[in-house]
Amino acid sequence: MNSFDILKIVLVLIGAPILGCLIAGIDRKLTARLQGRVGPPLLQPYYDVVKLFKKDNMIVHPAQNFYVVIYVVFVILSLLMLVFGMDMLMIIFVYTISSVALIVGGMSTGSPYARVGSSREIMAILSYEPILILYALAIYLLTGTFKLSALSTLSSPLLAYIPLIFISMLFVMNIKFKKSPFDYSTSHHAHQELVKGMLTEYSGPGLGGIEIGHFYEYVFLLGLMFMFWSSNIIIGLLLAVIAFLFVIIMDNITARVYWQWMLKVSWSILLIISIANILIVYYFYFKPA
Amino acid sequence: MLDTISLLIIVPVIFSILFVALPKSLYKILAWAFFILGVALSVKLVMDGTGVVPVPESNFAILENIVFVLEVLVILFILAVSLKYKNWPTLGLGIISAAIFGYTYANVHGAEGAAFNIDQFSQIMILIVNIVGTAIILFATGYMDHYEEHRHLNRQKIFYFTMSFFLAAMNGLVMADTLGWLFLFWELTTLCSFVLISYNMDEEGINNGFRALALNLVGGIAFSIGIVLLATNYEISTLSGIGAYAGTNATAMAAVALPVALLCIGGFAKSAQMPFQSWLLGAMVAPTPVSALLHSSTMVNAGAFLVVKLVPAFAGTNLGTAIALFGAFTFVMTSALALSQRNAKRVLAYSTIANLGLIIASAGIGTPLAVAAAIMLILFHAISKALLFLCTGEIEHTIGSRDIEDMSGLINKAPLLTMLISLGMISMLLPPFGVLLTKWVTMEVASSNPIVSIFMILGSALTTVYYVKWLGTILSTTMDKNAVHHQKPETYFPLSFLGLCIVATSILVFSIYDAFIKPQVATMLNIAPSVTGAGGQFSSEIGTFAYALIFIVIALAILIYYATKNMFAPRMSSYYLCGENSLEKDRLMFRNGLCAYDKSSASNIYLQNVFGESKLTTLGYVISILLIVAALAGGVL
Numbered sequence: 001m002n003s004f005d006i007l008k009i010v011l012v013l014i015g016a017p018i019l020g021c022l023i024a025g026i027d028r029k030l031t032a033r034l035q036g037r038v039g040p041p042l043l044q045p046y047y048d049v050v051k052l053f054k055k056d057n058m059i060v061h062p063a064q065n066f067y068v069v070i071y072v073v074f075v076i077l078s079l080l081m082l083v084f085g086m087d088m089l090m091i092i093f094v095y096t097i098s099s100v101a102l103i104v105g106g107m108s109t110g111s112p113y114a115r116v117g118s119s120r121e122i123m124a125i126l127s128y129e130p131i132l133i134l135y136a137l138a139i140y141l142l143t144g145t146f147k148l149s150a151l152s153t154l155s156s157p158l159l160a161y162i163p164l165i166f167i168s169m170l171f172v173m174n175i176k177f178k179k180s181p182f183d184y185s186t187s188h189h190a191h192q193e194l195v196k197g198m199l200t201e202y203s204g205p206g207l208g209g210i211e212i213g214h215f216y217e218y219v220f221l222l223g224l225m226f227m228f229w230s231s232n233i234i235i236g237l238l239l240a241v242i243a244f245l246f247v248i249i250m251d252n253i254t255a256r257v258y259w260q261w262m263l264k265v266s267w268s269i270l271l272i273i274s275i276a277n278i279l280i281v282y283y284f285y286f287k288p289a
Numbered sequence: 290m291l292d293t294i295s296l297l298i299i300v301p302v303i304f305s306i307l308f309v310a311l312p313k314s315l316y317k318i319l320a321w322a323f324f325i326l327g328v329a330l331s332v333k334l335v336m337d338g339t340g341v342v343p344v345p346e347s348n349f350a351i352l353e354n355i356v357f358v359l360e361v362l363v364i365l366f367i368l369a370v371s372l373k374y375k376n377w378p379t380l381g382l383g384i385i386s387a388a389i390f391g392y393t394y395a396n397v398h399g400a401e402g403a404a405f406n407i408d409q410f411s412q413i414m415i416l417i418v419n420i421v422g423t424a425i426i427l428f429a430t431g432y433m434d435h436y437e438e439h440r441h442l443n444r445q446k447i448f449y450f451t452m453s454f455f456l457a458a459m460n461g462l463v464m465a466d467t468l469g470w471l472f473l474f475w476e477l478t479t480l481c482s483f484v485l486i487s488y489n490m491d492e493e494g495i496n497n498g499f500r501a502l503a504l505n506l507v508g509g510i511a512f513s514i515g516i517v518l519l520a521t522n523y524e525i526s527t528l529s530g531i532g533a534y535a536g537t538n539a540t541a542m543a544a545v546a547l548p549v550a551l552l553c554i555g556g557f558a559k560s561a562q563m564p565f566q567s568w569l570l571g572a573m574v575a576p577t578p579v580s581a582l583l584h585s586s587t588m589v590n591a592g593a594f595l596v597v598k599l600v601p602a603f604a605g606t607n608l609g610t611a612i613a614l615f616g617a618f619t620f621v622m623t624s625a626l627a628l629s630q631r632n633a634k635r636v637l638a639y640s641t642i643a644n645l646g647l648i649i650a651s652a653g654i655g656t657p658l659a660v661a662a663a664i665m666l667i668l669f670h671a672i673s674k675a676l677l678f679l680c681t682g683e684i685e686h687t688i689g690s691r692d693i694e695d696m697s698g699l700i701n702k703a704p705l706l707t708m709l710i711s712l713g714m715i716s717m718l719l720p721p722f723g724v725l726l727t728k729w730v731t732m733e734v735a736s737s738n739p740i741v742s743i744f745m746i747l748g749s750a751l752t753t754v755y756y757v758k759w760l761g762t763i764l765s766t767t768m769d770k771n772a773v774h775h776q777k778p779e780t781y782f783p784l785s786f787l788g789l790c791i792v793a794t795s796i797l798v799f800s801i802y803d804a805f806i807k808p809q810v811a812t813m814l815n816i817a818p819s820v821t822g823a824g825g826q827f828s829s830e831i832g833t834f835a836y837a838l839i840f841i842v843i844a845l846a847i848l849i850y851y852a853t854k855n856m857f858a859p860r861m862s863s864y865y866l867c868g869e870n871s872l873e874k875d876r877l878m879f880r881n882g883l884c885a886y887d888k889s890s891a892s893n894i895y896l897q898n899v900f901g902e903s904k905l906t907t908l909g910y911v912i913s914i915l916l917i918v919a920a921l922a923g924g925v926l
Contacts, residue, residue: 053857057857057858058859058860058862059859059861060766060861060862060863065850065854065859066850069846069849069850069853070843073842073845073846073849074842074846077838077842086835087835089729089733089832090720090729090833093719093725093729096718096753100718100757103757103761104757104760107761107762107764107765108761108764108765108766109766109864110697110698110766110767110864110877111864111866112864112877112890113891118761119891119892119893120894122758122893125750125753125754126753126754129749129750129753130747133732133746133749133750134743134746137736137742137746140733140832141736141739144831145830145831145832146733146832147833195865200865201865205856278739282739286737
């Protein structure tokens, strides 16, 4: 590990939450405008986190904040692994640790609202995880390795080979950003639910930690979209912006549906188009070693 | 080395006799002694090194006669019990087995000598059987009294006799190279399984025991036809001989494909793969130590063990592809079925079948890395699953139920037990633990076959779901602490020991790979997988699994948690129940719309109407039978 790598790590550790915070701020601002409101200042998510850390540490279960630490640490690790172009399949597994930590953290409180939210989030895993791994599989079939760093050897950007997986990934973004219509586990909108699902019993520093984790997670998720055109930074960023705008617009034009509907959509339409895309890649581009 | 081999078979037999001869009060001492001896003997075998050990000619004739007598006894026993309980299908299968045995004895020229083949794979199996196995027997000494008390039984002598005798048979099975002897040990384990499943002697137990016996006899018949074909057509009488005959020669592989496919079907039945899965689910009526020993960590592995040993005979052929598809299909199907189950033991049973399917799938893929993954998964899965089963048994004694929904709040009632079972579950589904590492290797090696990898991807997502659901439930707090919990050393020592084994094997994964797996794959396929382990990373040509990094980050997270814990003084509060809490009764009670008091509760999602047994089992039977027929057809053509 040379000094350049260390610089990169520091940059990610400091830069990602700032970027994530801005993303969250833009989200709130845009959503407010779409709803005909002025909206909070751009830095409102930052003010929220600062305030949360000044609040009392109210808990219902002694270990509940331990899961928050696991969540944040492993989100950061998956982001770092993405930045360093490591094994995509491994990144997905590491990212699963963080998702599981948040679910178990919600359930550990024992609150019925939190348990309902967590059960729904488990169903969300069932909906999006196969698509994420199919994305990794596509990278292997195209480059002969699961390492993201090998994407630079491709002659065309990833999007040209796997457009259908890109479409599925847009919906995965929607699920993972926990935005309407897929915000059953915990919602950002007060009008969607009275009680904050999976995160019901989190408040003060615990909730602040989760918010920081979300900032990193936003950057990580949009980073996955960036990878579709990683050879050109501008177009890559544009894809990330498109994905982000898609999520916000979907959030504002749809209402929450049943979680069963999410499962049906993902296991029928999204999974089938992704598998079709994999088969196309397999027959036209895959060269067995 | 021959001494160690004979001791590994004789010592468990001696212990089985001791368990019958000595009174119950000495069982704990016996079990400790057995555990220590088991560890010592298996380590001794590993120290002795590898190689084919022929049985001295002077003893061969006597031993061959013993084998003959035992085989006759096995068949007579099967015929006798099936007559006694009027179980006609089993009787029919027993008669067929007897006929094949008679035919073999009369027409097939017997082997000139017998041999044991100790390779690294056998060493791993011996370590599992004798360390995990004796730890399970030790656990049983703290478990069975309570179990029998509830059911008004007094059959512990039979229990310990069969368990110890089973270890002898299992040791023989993984070491024997002569197919005839291997088959005897194979049938002996089937019999032990039958005796232990019907242990409760109630109608359910006996019916399920017969189902296990019948389905394993089907497998045994396929196995013995395979042996007859190999002996008459190719004069092969040893397991290693099949690989040596096939070599890497495509024509020779095609020639032995049919008998090899038949042996594999024997393995599928033993490993409870899809059309045979019902016997393993039925076997869950047996006491938990039986499920842990026979039906998750050792006996069912024998099937996967056999299939992996046969890899040189089908690697890269159509038969191999059919086996890979079959295993991957079982994996996804049983993972879906596990999702719909509330009964913890059934979840574990389905999860066992699924993981064995994954092992068989990687064996079918047949590349060096895939075979390495298969052997490693057998090892890691055995340890994790033994721990999960034993913990489930202990939970049942603590809360009186094996329903996952009843386990909420377990962390308050039995914290240590909950931590141990959580470790077991996490090791099944998250990095950096061994099972996930091998699952990762399997998924990477499967990726050149899109259908197999799609099955694996779906199965892996389903696996995450059913374990996380359970994990969240046991870690949730419901605030009642009314359960009485006894911590006995003979139950908690094996549990903690298995937990430590999980962590240790996961940290030492590359050393284990280097010492056992790499040379084994190199001898089987003549090429070693190209894997390097620099910097705590398990890297192949297609990817890198940075397990050391994850361990470090976990340690870091724990450090951060404890460092920041005191910065925010915690203040306990009550659940948020929309302001309608009724604190004086129970923290989960609330006042409902009629001003009466209700207890709030939430349960998990099981998707019974999508993944339920009634929805999926028939589909599973149809497709798996089609795949087996395809494998056989691939063998003939």
